[in-house]
Amino acid sequence: MEVENQQPGSWEGYVSWRNRPALKGRHGGMVAASFVLVAEVLENLAYLANASNLVLYFSEYMHFSPSNSANSVTNFMGTAFLLALVGGFLSDAFFTTYFIYLIGALIEFLGLVILTVQAHSPSLKPPKCDPATPSIPCQKVHGAKAAMLFIGLYLVALGVGGIKGSLPAHGAEQFDEDSPKGRKQRSTFFNYFVFCLSCGALIAVTLVVWVEDNKGWQWGFGISTFAILLSIPIFLLGSTYYRNKIPNGSPLTTIVKVLLAALLNSFKSRGSNNAIASMATSPTPTPASEEEGGNIKSKTVEPTQETPSKSLQFLNRAVGDNSTAGALDCSVQQVEEVKVVIKILPIFACTIILNCCLAQLSTFSVQQAATMNTKLGSLKVPPASLPIFPVIFMMFLAPVYDHCIIPFARRATKTEMGISHLQRIGIGLVLSILAMAVAAIVEIKRKRVAMDTGLLDTTTPLPLTFFWIAFQYLFLGSADLFTLAGLLEFFFTEAPSSMRSLATSLSWASLAMGYYLSTVIVSIVNSATGNSNHKPWLSGSNLNHYHLDRFYWVMCVLSGLNFLHYLFWAMRYKYRSGRAPN
Known part of the structure; x- marks a missing residue:
């Protein structure tokens, strides 16, 4: 993307929506981020209104x-x-977060x-079941x-993916990371991003779910359609007010280039000892040509150039001589960026099990509540409205966390x-352990x-009142608050600036893998527990x-076990910024 020269009062590397230099004092800041937060309320309302009740x-x-x-809900x-x-x-690679959000919203x-x-x-839709003939299975x-159902469903999934991959990063990019004030505002933004997630969820699991259960699903889907459409003009x-980060090309290209260069140079270095021995006993070679001399000089580290860090030293070989493959020339900065990405991957992997636990809130927990007494006085509460308990708690805890605890x-x-x-993140993982223990105890009582x-x-x-199920929702909702906000800010802060949208998306990818893993675990449990004498644990109507x-x-x-695995990596991780407590 071509941009005119930076002006004295402009943000370096950022442009306005008209592709002109973003100006300090005019673009970015909390005012710009506030539009992102309102859009997130509507976007999450549109998505969660259906996802929370879709199993029914x-x-x-x-x-x-x-x-x-x-399984269908977790796959979606x-x-x-x-x-x-x-x-x-x-x-990160081709478009701005601004553009990707708009495309994602239209697809959804x-x-x-x-x-x-x-x-x-x-x-x-398939014909309704006939209650007069219960022996005949429903069609x-x-x-x-x-086909129509899954095309609509996965178009929504595609749109949600575009929004989740761009909106958090777009909001975080509005703050100046070079000033303490800007970094604190960015931390506040991530806390309130989760708060706005909860606001959208609150409307979704109360008003929209009630409409779906009492007025019809066409009205529920209609509300979601209106919400995502309204988010676009807002x-x-x-x-x-936005400042939009200029795409820097494919971050995956940098990662692949560094890995290939390190691999090729490791093979080349095996024969270097023989070459050095030959040079020691042979006559002094004639001066190299200008081109060769340029290659030789390029191997010398200039005084102003930083040297690679000692961690993951295998990758340092990527900075070596790549004269046989000029396209694989790597700078020290590129090598260090790839090292950062590799170091955050174990943290990412350790959150997948937690999100596998969260998947139960949208599946088995809803079905459990459907078998219980869901009346609250004269009001019948839809089972899919149970997430209201963690949602309200998250809405209360997010401001308290930002303004009191921090x-x-x-x-x-x-x-x-x-x-x-x-x-x-560690607090969230501990809460997920407690949540699963509470869920098991409550299910024993229900049975x-x-x-x-x-x-x-x-x-x-x-x-048996459905309030018993609220306990597992409360623990898992609290775990989600601590982990999601921590992950979003961790990935955005630690990742190289050219990879921040992609790195922030790892927070959502962890959720995805957790939902997929839930499906896999259910299948494994059924395969392991089902035999000729016993039915599988999780099968039947x-x-x-x-x-x-x-x-x-x-x-x-x-x-x-996952928490112990997390402690192993977290205790060894060193922050890039050095501003975190030990």
């Missing part, structure tokens, strides 16, 4: 089994979050229109109707951050009530016959 839509209207419904949500990597890559809008049309028309959606209103921690530790990103009341084989609601408590204990153990 699949089972009641598309006639999937409980386990198939759960996993794909949406995994596609954030595509959005982040395009933002198109997908929601398709889903709204299908939900509105009975002819585009599962298939053929063109199934986002555009901030155009004159200032106190900064004074106590005498550091700019107060609580480091890795400490925050005991079903057996004691003789309601094990019926669909009659159990005489009646949740009361599932061994969900045992599954939750398995997840609890896996979460504990």
